[in-house]
Amino acid sequence: MPGGRLTAQDRKDIAAGLAEGLGYAEIARRLDRPTSTISREVARNGGPESYRADRAQRETGKRAKRSGPAAPKVPAIPNPFGRDPRAVRAFEERLVEVLVSGGMPQMAARVMVTLYLTDSGTLTAAELVARLQVSPASISLAVGFLESQELLTRRRDPRRRRDLYVVDDDVWLRSWLASVQANAALVETSRQGVAVMGAGTPAGARLDDMSRLLGHLMDDMLRSAEHWRKVFAARRSGEAVKDRTPPA
Numbered sequence: 001m002p003g004g005r006l007t008a009q010d011r012k013d014i015a016a017g018l019a020e021g022l023g024y025a026e027i028a029r030r031l032d033r034p035t036s037t038i039s040r041e042v043a044r045n046g047g048p049e050s051y052r053a054d055r056a057q058r059e060t061g062k063r064a065k066r067s068g069p070a071a072p073k074v075p076a077i078p079n080p081f082g083r084d085p086r087a088v089r090a091f092e093e094r095l096v097e098v099l100v101s102g103g104m105p106q107m108a109a110r111v112m113v114t115l116y117l118t119d120s121g122t123l124t125a126a127e128l129v130a131r132l133q134v135s136p137a138s139i140s141l142a143v144g145f146l147e148s149q150e151l152l153t154r155r156r157d158p159r160r161r162r163d164l165y166v167v168d169d170d171v172w173l174r175s176w177l178a179s180v181q182a183n184a185a186l187v188e189t190s191r192q193g194v195a196v197m198g199a200g201t202p203a204g205a206r207l208d209d210m211s212r213l214l215g216h217l218m219d220d221m222l223r224s225a226e227h228w229r230k231v232f233a234a235r236r237s238g239e240a241v242k243d244r245t246p247p248a
Contacts, residue, residue: 005060006033006041011053014038018048021161024129024136036135043133048126081119092117104145107134111142112151115167122166124157150174173228180221187214 006014010031017027024042028035042048045056079085092113099109110132115123123131128139143165146152151171155164190211197204 006037008053008057011041011056014041014056015051015053018042018051024126035137039129039135042126043130047130088117105142107138107142108145111139111165112146112167115152115165121168122155122164124162124164126162128165150178170229170232173225173232176221177225180218180225183214183218183221187211187218190214 010033013031014027017030022030024038025035028038031038041056042051045051045059095113095116096106096109099112100106104112111128114128114131115121125136125139125143129136132139143152143154147154151167151174153166153168155166156162157164190207193207194204194211197207199205199208
């Protein structure tokens, strides 16, 4: 695989590939370059929507004349509400830490928080790559995990022929219900274990306690989930919700 810097022709080929809607991996294969080389090149030169070969070539020349290495150019995040960028960044890092401490993989947590703190709640894979300064493969793995946990949904943008990753009001409700389903399997299995081990034995009694406790918790979770489903539905329809306290 060739090394060295990208040439002017390489940059024209990258721009042409982006215009065709190709992913970084396909462009990299065509140029016989690492995918990370392509993703960094595009990210430091305005992102996939703004990348221009001639401008990228000029900027590379300017960076080469500087004494130190140039930092990647990260697209500015829209801030129509006048938020303090430093406070937002600190909160973003804290939220990632909390999710990771709860068992979520680091990159999945970063993707989740980036989406959740975007007012539109929607980003493409290329936009996530540009904002997080990581490879498309890292984004793909993180998205796969979040989809398995029902923490985001994938939609197709027919205009740009790209997938959109979305978080909405129901994201935590869907994830909660997914955990309820997993809990239901555990309840059923523990009940089967009572019959296998014997209801009158210490192990059987332990399994019976387990099934009863988890069964009650599952019922509580389902009632609470149904309550909040109605709350969100009422909010979307513009109806007033007088009591948002989950039923006892």
